Amino acid sequence: MGTKITTNENSLINYDSWNQVLCEHFFGKNNENNIVYLYVNENLVKRLGYKLGLNENQAMPSFCKSVRSYGRNEPDMVFDKAFIWGRKWYNQGQIGFPPFIGVLALTVLAATKMKGNRKIGIGAGNYYLRLRNLLELNGEGKPLYFEKTKTLWFYLTQWQKENKGRFGFTNVFRYGQAYIGYPMSQCLIKDADRQILYEFFYWAGLRPGLKVQANAIKEQLELFLSTKVNRLSRLFFNKNKGIQEGIIQALLFEYQNWNGTNNNVEPQGSLVEKHEKNKPKKYNLFLRIDEDKQSNFFNPKLKLGFFAIVDEDTVLEESIEKKELEGFMYNNNTFYKEVNSNQNHIIADKHSYSLFNSQLEFVFKGGNLFFFNRGTDIGINAWINRESVVKGKDHLVLFSSEVEKEIRSWVDLNGFLNKEISISNLSSFWKCLIIKIHEKEIIGSQFLENHFVFTQAQDKISLKDGLKVGNMEWLLDAPPQVSIVTSPKTTIYINDVPVFSLIDGEDTINFRNLHLIESKIYKIRFNDTEKTILLKNNHENLITFSDFKPKEYSDGNLKIAGTYIYDSLEDYPRPYKQRGYKAFLSTKDTNTTKVIPKFINAMPFNINRSYKDIGVTFSGNVTTVVRPIDLFFEYLTIRKEGNWESFLKGVKWCFGSQNIGLTSYKVRQKLSQLGFVEFIRDGDSNKYFWNVIPMSIAVMPSNDPLVYLTGGRTRESIDQLKNLTEGKIKLLQAIPLSQYEPLSIYLLGSTVESLKEFFNTLSINFNWGLDYFSYDLLRCLPTLNDYISNAREYPEPRGTNTYWVVKGWDLFSHSWIKDKDSPLKIYANSFGQYICLYKTSNNKTIKLERAIGKLYLAQQQRQRSLQYKNYELKVKQGYELPELYERVLTSCVGQCPIESNGYRVYRNVPHEVALSLAYKLGIEINYNK
Structure with missing residues (x-):
């Protein structure tokens, strides 16, 4: 109850006393940075009256009398006087608590005294009648000047914002009719409901600071509440549009001010959980x-x-x-x-x-x-x-x-x-x-x-497979299989429509075979058992740079996400200069001169080569066919991030479980090469945590103003982009040869300035200077020798004859051979752990990524694994490049390399990129006409 103030029973508890005790209750230290609803009912008035020295029978009459007195004994002027003094307080520095809280509290008290409807858990009835009774006003309808309370609610919320949460944050919105809706909004969400909302935030995989859409969160909330039996669920499913909109507004406000740890609601586990070490x-x-x-x-x-x-x-x-x-x-x-x-x-x-x-x-x-x-x-x-x-x-x-x-x-x-x-x-x-x-x-x-x-026998519904993107939510193109166990000859209903009957009482139904075409909630029901799921294809792309934290590369101090470089390029030396048939190559520590063969003529902005000559076959029309890899990448985009198990589930559904290890490797490799997804290896395992990168663009080496699109995307976001480009920019698409590579999307401008102007209006990051992205990125990358000098020493694993399988790299067959005596070895076990070690000339054993180790061994043995002719670089199969080196080459054409005759072939690669890349790797190029 708090501390009771001893008061003479006959003394007057005036308005200022009630206003003060209300403000201390709602805006005290305990509510700092919290969300505060001015929920005032008779019980609260009695509790606060106790603090003022009043008993239960005195509190309500005292409070109402004090508010009536605020109108200078003219009750019909209460709201006008409250507005005048509130405006004065607001405009003259907002000193002390707002003087009008007692008046607003009485308006909320009137809402709580409306005739209750127990079935839905909220009041209904004549609000103004209750308000007039409290003020002892004759007549009916809206009291004089009541509309001015709308401004008082505004003053309250602005005062809280300007004090940056010191007095909490009050969620005020119009719930229902004009003017009445503001006090009623304070009665909609109660403390117990807020606990449920915080639980919902965790359930939906939300975290503080994300941008969410009202429609999307409404669908999620409907799924969440469909399994609950509580006041909030009854309210939401009351089929009153106004109540639903009010709950959504309250939810969005709660989420906007949520710090992720409110009210002892614990998350059910991080989206990216730490991998538990292998135990028996x-x-x-x-x-x-x-x-x-x-x-x-x-x-x-x-x-x-x-x-x-x-x-x-x-x-x-x-x-x-x-x-x-x-x-x-x-x-x-x-x-x-x-x-x-x-x-x-x-x-x-x-x-x-x-x-x-x-x-x-x-x-x-x-x-x-x-x-x-x-x-x-x-x-x-x-x-x-x-x-x-x-x-x-x-x-x-x-x-x-x-x-x-x-x-x-x-x-x-x-x-x-x-x-x-x-x-x-x-x-x-x-x-x-x-x-x-x-x-x-x-x-x-x-x-x-x-x-x-x-x-x-018990009725049972089980859901499995499909591309699950949230709690009880799947892509419409990739719905779950529904296993049903019930009594024979049971009719199954979907959204209350009979769809089929199970003769034997048990079956697994593939929802794809039902040919559902609408993005919406589907309720599966039979007997007294039901399950509600959300199937949709119209997802927004919610990944933005403001929410994204790029991974830390071992490549120096470089900070990059997809095809966007955060760092200033002026901090890195230009790797290539040409005078006549001489190329001057530089790194931060070395420089050299190379003679360019006279048959090499591959400048990045060759006026004789248009965008049609970069080595890509563009589609005549924008394709509407959804390839498995594009569906898979949309699944990743909607989920945003995850662990290796969620990645494998998607790969299995889209491509089947046969050769899942090889398939997942190919998909991961291509998404990484193109700058679509970041992968972070989980220790020494063959598993990765993944993060979809925000959408960005890469300027390409072409005489025409051309860029290609990287990062997260959904069909909805591409359709929106297409609508924005009409009449300004041409959107081009190309289907890659590999089934594991997402659709290539390009944007062609009439001029460089038209592209710049277009992207400046969008939340798509880009680097635009004198050069193009692949050259800019190459400029920032360390040399192969830098990787080696920064590698740490690592002991050879124990038990190599029993637990580990050891293979060495063979430079002649370009493959790993078991028990091969080689400076470069991999140590692998059956649980997917592998370690790559290299023994240096001074007998130090260092730990490397496999791609770097193979390239370094080839460099030490002076093997030429690179071939070049105009705009085409070939790398011998078996020799992958480090991740960002791959991105240098794929960003020249917007696609991954093509495999041909024992080589990986990269297209549209200017000579300055090929030669600079080979110099940084310490590998000589073989030139071909």
């Missing part, structure tokens, strides 16, 4: 029965096998040697091993398998009786052994001859429909029945109850 992991091994359709498609045999599903963070290399798998096959986080027909006893006994030097252990409990039911709920199209037996469902019962008598008697006793089936890889010692467990009382089951649990 133990998993239970189960049995599954599959149909072998390869042997006979129309009458497939059944075969028994072991299987285990490991955690998503246990992603192994696909090149695992078979001897390490103990006979298991590995794919997509699943281990499978067929039971050997000569070792049927193995399923009766408890045993375990140890893989990868005891890093993984699979334990099988064994037994002489197993129940199986369908694995639909976990996304497996097979019979899975379980410890629960579900009434009303079909089951397979696998049992040994030892318990055959008991099982057959139990089946007959209960009258279960049954049929004997055979398992192709089991001997006659094992029997198998398919039985229908009815829903009646099951008798004679005492011998089963120690090992199995009998349960009723």
Whole structure:
């Protein structure tokens, strides 16, 4: 209650006293930098009255009388007087607390006294009647000068802003009718609701400072509240548009002032979580029965096998040697091993398998009786052994001859429909029945109850796969698969429309097959079970430079994001100057002169070469076909950042799980080369955290004013850009030859100035000077020798004969060879960890990136791995360039290199770039006509 002030009961508690105690309550030290609602009800008035020495019966009359007195005993002049004195306070320095808080508090009190509607949890009724009663005013309708309170609310919020949160921040907006809406806005969101909003911010993956759109956040909030049973949920789904808009306005204000840690709501885990070091992991091994359709498609045999599903963070290399798998096959986080027909006893006994030097252990409990039911709920199209037996469902019962008598008697006793089936890889010692467990009382089951649990069938909806971009949100082009478990012949509704019926009661439905075309919320419902998901394709691109923190490169002190260089280029020497047929090359420490062959004529801005000559085939029309890689990159853009597991999930959905390791490597490599995504390696593993880079442009070496677009994008953002370019700039597209490379987007201006003027009006960063981006970037990069001198010493891993596989780089085959004696070696294990070490001439062992190590070894052996002819640079396959060197070359053409005849071919590369790049790498160029 606070401290009670001893007061003579007959003394007058005047308006100033009430105004002061209200201000201390709402704007005190405890609310500094917090969001404050002037929520005033009778209980609060009584609590504050106690501080003023009033009892419960005195508080309300005293407060209302004090406000009436503010009009100099003319209650109908209260709002005019409050406006006059409030304006004077505001214009004369805002000294002390606002003098009109008592008046505003009474307007809110009137809103709380409106007739309640318990069903939706908010008041409704005649506001002005309640307000007049509190002021003891006769008549009806809006009191005189009440409209001036709108300005008082403005004075309040401005005072708080100018004091930078010292007195909190009050969220005031028009909720409902004019003038009435402002006090009513203070009653909409209560403290308990704010707790729910903070929980929602974490649920939606938001963090302080991001730009959010009202429509997008409304869809997210609808999903979030669809599973809640609380006041805020009842309000939101009241189907009153005004209430929904009020909640969204309140939410946006809360979010704008949210610091990410309010009111003890803990985040459910960072979007980019720290990778847990590999520890020995133990998993239970189960049995599954599959149909072998390869042997006979129309009458497939059944075969028994072991299987285990490991955690998503246990992603192994696909090149695992078979001897390490103990006979298991590995794919997509699943281990499978067929039971050997000569070792049927193995399923009766408890045993375990140890893989990868005891890093993984699979334990099988064994037994002489197993129940199986369908694995639909976990996304497996097979019979899975379980410890629960579900009434009303079909089951397979696998049992040994030892318990055959008991099982057959139990089946007959209960009258279960049954049929004997055979398992192709089991001997006659094992029997198998398919039985229908009815829903009646099951008798004679005492011998089963120690090992199995009998349960009723439960309705269940499970969602998996698809490209998930938020909580319960997927791309419309990549919806989830919906697994449904229910009773037979159940009708499934989508948005209250009957869509199909499940004859068997279990199935997995691919939402893509429903051909949904609208971006909106979809509610899947049957019986009393429902799930709500959001499917949409019209996402905004919300990645901006103001929210983005570029990664720290080992390339000197360079700060770069995509094709935007933060640093001043004047801090770096120009790498190339030409006089006649002589090239003068420079780095920060060295310089040299090279003779240019007379047949080389590849200037960056050659007047005889237009944009059509850069080596790209431009599409005649803007394509509307969505390629898998473009869908995948849109998925990354919407998610903004993530860990390697989220990256792999997207790759699997778009390109399939076959050769997932190689596919993900190719996709990662191309997105990095082009400056679309930053990847940060997770320790010594083959996993990466990723960040989509904000949209930027790169000026290209072309006689025509041409740039190419890099960084995050969605179809919606490209459509918006296209609409802005009409009549000013020409938007060009080109489909790369590689299926793993996103669509290339270029912008062509009539003049350089027209492009500059256009981009100055957009939030797209660019560097524009005398040169072009690839030359500017090359100017900033360290030499290959700088990488070597900055590398740290690193000891050779222990256990190289058991835990690690060691390979050396062979300069003749340009490949890694196991146990090859080479200065450059990689050390890899089955969990995707790899370390690249180089032994220098003075016997120091240093740790390098593989690309740098291979180039340095080639440099030391004076191998020429580069070839050049006019505007075409070839790099021998097997020799990747450091990440930013790759970006130097890809930004010349806006596409990744083409692989041809053992080389990676980079197009539209000016000679000054090719020669300067080779000099920085310390590698000689072979020239071709």
